[in-house]
Amino acid sequence: MSAAVSIRGLATRFDEHWVHRDLDLEIEAGELVSLVGGSGSGKTTLLRQMVGLLLPTRGEIRVLGEPLFGGGPERERALRRRFGVLFQQGALFSAFSVFDNIAFPLRELKRLDEATIRDLVMLKLDMVELLPRHAYLMPAELSGGMIKRVALARSLALEPELLLLDEPTAGLDPDRSDSFVRLIRTLGRELGLTVVLVTHDLDTLAGLSTRVAVLAEHRILAYDTIDAVLRIDHPFIRNFFLSERSVRALESAKRLGD
Amino acid sequence: MAEATLIVASQADGGARVAISGRWTLAAIADDAAALAERLAAQARPETAWDGLGIEALDSAGAMLLWRAWGRRLPALLLLRPDHLQVFERIAKADRLPQPGSAPTSPFAWLMATGALALTVRRQTADFVVLIGSIALDLLRLLRAPGELPRREISANLYKGGVRAMPVTALVGFLIGVVLSYLSALQLRQFGADIFIVNILGMGIVRELGPVLVAVLVAGRSGSAMTAQLGVMRVTEEIDALATMGVSRSLRLVLPKVVALAIAMPLLVLWTTAIALVGGMVAANIQLDIGFGFFLHTLPRAVPVANLYIGLAKGFVFGIFIALVACHFGLRVRPNTESLSANTTASVVTAITVVILLDAVFAIFTREIGLPRL
Numbered sequence: 001m002s003a004a005v006s007i008r009g010l011a012t013r014f015d016e017h018w019v020h021r022d023l024d025l026e027i028e029a030g031e032l033v034s035l036v037g038g039s040g041s042g043k044t045t046l047l048r049q050m051v052g053l054l055l056p057t058r059g060e061i062r063v064l065g066e067p068l069f070g071g072g073p074e075r076e077r078a079l080r081r082r083f084g085v086l087f088q089q090g091a092l093f094s095a096f097s098v099f100d101n102i103a104f105p106l107r108e109l110k111r112l113d114e115a116t117i118r119d120l121v122m123l124k125l126d127m128v129e130l131l132p133r134h135a136y137l138m139p140a141e142l143s144g145g146m147i148k149r150v151a152l153a154r155s156l157a158l159e160p161e162l163l164l165l166d167e168p169t170a171g172l173d174p175d176r177s178d179s180f181v182r183l184i185r186t187l188g189r190e191l192g193l194t195v196v197l198v199t200h201d202l203d204t205l206a207g208l209s210t211r212v213a214v215l216a217e218h219r220i221l222a223y224d225t226i227d228a229v230l231r232i233d234h235p236f237i238r239n240f241f242l243s244e245r246s247v248r249a250l251e252s253a254k255r256l257g258d
Numbered sequence: 259m260a261e262a263t264l265i266v267a268s269q270a271d272g273g274a275r276v277a278i279s280g281r282w283t284l285a286a287i288a289d290d291a292a293a294l295a296e297r298l299a300a301q302a303r304p305e306t307a308w309d310g311l312g313i314e315a316l317d318s319a320g321a322m323l324l325w326r327a328w329g330r331r332l333p334a335l336l337l338l339r340p341d342h343l344q345v346f347e348r349i350a351k352a353d354r355l356p357q358p359g360s361a362p363t364s365p366f367a368w369l370m371a372t373g374a375l376a377l378t379v380r381r382q383t384a385d386f387v388v389l390i391g392s393i394a395l396d397l398l399r400l401l402r403a404p405g406e407l408p409r410r411e412i413s414a415n416l417y418k419g420g421v422r423a424m425p426v427t428a429l430v431g432f433l434i435g436v437v438l439s440y441l442s443a444l445q446l447r448q449f450g451a452d453i454f455i456v457n458i459l460g461m462g463i464v465r466e467l468g469p470v471l472v473a474v475l476v477a478g479r480s481g482s483a484m485t486a487q488l489g490v491m492r493v494t495e496e497i498d499a500l501a502t503m504g505v506s507r508s509l510r511l512v513l514p515k516v517v518a519l520a521i522a523m524p525l526l527v528l529w530t531t532a533i534a535l536v537g538g539m540v541a542a543n544i545q546l547d548i549g550f551g552f553f554l555h556t557l558p559r560a561v562p563v564a565n566l567y568i569g570l571a572k573g574f575v576f577g578i579f580i581a582l583v584a585c586h587f588g589l590r591v592r593p594n595t596e597s598l599s600a601n602t603t604a605s606v607v608t609a610i611t612v613v614i615l616l617d618a619v620f621a622i623f624t625r626e627i628g629l630p631r632l
Binding site: 078081082093094095109111112113115116119120122123124125126127131132133135136138139140158159190191 | 283284285288289291292317318319322323325326344348349351352355356357358592593594595596
């Protein structure tokens with residue numbers, strides 16, 4: 001399998017402040033990768049660079065085997081349609097109903113007729129475990145968990161191969177967050193998605209990821225399975241994973257997973 | 259990448275055998291979805307055998323195309339890989355869910371719309387009265403505790419709504435003065451009544467045009483800004499945060515805006531009126547050869563000073579109402595972009611309408627005042 005995301009020699013600078021330096025990361029297709037790191041370590045920045053919202057100061061990012069920029073607007077647009085992004089607050093278009101939000105990327109293709117779009121939207125709603133009657137609600141009428149689900153349905157509308165999630169469970173209660181994690185895991189497996197997510201939440205991390213990328217000291221400190229990462233002796237990893245609270249969370253997640 | 263293809267082969271018993279192969283994904287089929295759907299529909303008969311073993315990739319968009327061609331069920335004769343079959347099972351599951359029907363439209367829809375409109379007007383009026391009431395209560399409270407006067411907010415609003423508005427009001431005022439003077443001069447010269455240009459400009463600008471012009475500009479400039487600011491503060495729950503700290507939103511957010519515009523508007527009216535008169539004076543000098551000295555000397559006789567007081571009073575009242583209307587709509591913003599834009603528009607339109615209405619009221623009540631005795 002080829003690499004879904006390949007980052008080489010990435011460096012990012014905001015004014016005088018270096019966020020990343022010589023950062024390398026290869027994510028194989030089909031992996032569920034959690035990107036973790038302390039506050040201000042540039043996780044979200046890295047994610048935004050992966051989707052082409054931010055330009056790195058130096059270095060190259062290839063997504064699905066292709067460079068993000070260059071080759072004309074047509075090629076860039078075609079590449080962007082091959083990955084879906086779930087923003088932290090959902091970023092639903094507040095002027096559109098749930099239905100129109102999910103239908104929007106499909107309509108933008110300008111190739112599908114309205115009846116097909118309708119069927120596809122209803123299918124996506126079902127995939128994220130929402131009911132058809134939810135389709136006509138406005139984003140302002142949705143709960144936090146539903147917003148995330150609708151946003152997930154929208155990011156899946158164009159049948160992406162790669163899904164990038166920014167803090168998918170932030171702001172959800174533990175119960176909702178568990179069921180959202182389960183949903184992402186199921187969909188990831190069924191649709192054969194590569195998933196990259198930024199998270200602070202150890203439950204999410206342990207429940208979802210096949211691999212963990214630890215971002216610290218301006219680079220990827222470790223990229224391996226959770227168990228292997230836990231064995232690395234580094235102050236950040238000790239603090240993040242091996243505090244009493246973290247150990248409890250990891251153990252309970254492991255019990256749930258078995 | 260192999261494209262989505264279907265190959266049709268006739269069988270001995272008269273039925274057809276359709277082999278589907280290639281990539282049935284959104285990216286691959288999007289360009290000729292309609293053509294594919296047509297070709298599939300042509301083959302969709304109960305006795306057709308479908309062979310989907312050659313499919314390389316299948317996503318829900320590709321599956322949906324097939325599903326629709328098959329009449330929303332799996333055909334009786336179908337060969338498919340198990341993981342692809344799963345995609346169809348998901349579609350079948352979603353199809354089984356009851357679809358929400360659209361609500362029937364009532365024959366009295368127009369009546370209901372009228373009623374809803376009336377109720378909205380009633381609620382808006384009530385809210386507006388409540389807003390004025392709470393400002394009045396705040397003022398009473400301030401009389402007892404003058405220390406609570408939000409001085410910094412008032413001065414910030416004075417600067418934003420008053421000082422920063424000076425360039426644009428001056429520019430517009432000057433140009434209006436020039437245009438008005440030029441057009442009047444053309445007419446007056448025909449009657450040889452050149453010197454009446456001073457009366458026309460003086461009365462028109464000082465009494466009517468100055469205050470209304472400034473009010474329209476301030477409503478568009480500061481009014482919309484106030485509505486948007488309060489609206490976003492509501493969306494980000496900043497107003498709720500203030501309330502939990504025991505800070506009155508009308509005292510801290512609404513009152514400073516009202517007070518600031520009540521002070522700034524008369525000053526802006528004075529400023530704009532002066533600049534507009536200068537514009538008129540310049541144009542009159544060029545067009546009718548009326549000297550600056552003569553113009554300035556004639557002005558006080560042509561325009562009694564009461565007119566200036568009327569203009570300033572108008573500015574004061576207009577300022578209060580523009581701020582009140584802006585805050586009223588700002589506090590009604592719901593947390594979505596549509597509501598923000600609708601309320602900002604409503605704020606500006608209502609403010610300008612209210613200003614024109616108030617101007618008419620002023621015209622009626624001051625009809626005996628300030629007219630030069632002939």
